[in-house]
Amino acid sequence: MNNDFLKELLNVHPELAKEYDTPQYRYSEEIIKLMMENSLEPEEMIEILGLGEEMFYRLQSGDFTIDVTIYEEALQKLKEHIKKVNFKDEQLDTFDNLCYAELDKKKDDNETENSITYVTVE
Secondary structure, eight states: OOHHHHHHHHHHOGGGHHHHSSHHHHHHHHHHHHHHHTTOOHHHHHHHHTOOHHHHHHHHHTOTTSOHHHHHHHHHHHHHHHHHHHHHHHHHHHHHHHHHHHHHHHHHTTOOTTOOOOOOOO
């Protein structure tokens, strides 16, 4: 949530401060940030985190009645998923670059453009 908006909201409704000044709320902000940065849809998040729809939306809202360890576990799962996906993307980029380099080399050597070379990336 925009910090300026939150400050204004809390000035108008100070009774809400206890709900927004919690570790749960800070974790929910981090979860939302990672979700947005990685273009993940709610359905994907539910699957990644292994949660039901209602529980996911409660986590996303910063529900302070949920134990902090649930937030920590969800954040850890999300970070592991993102790391795994990013690693696979890097591997694919490396593979693509190797294939294009091999094709360019063959063109330079006046070899047939239709030849295929398989490259193993470990």
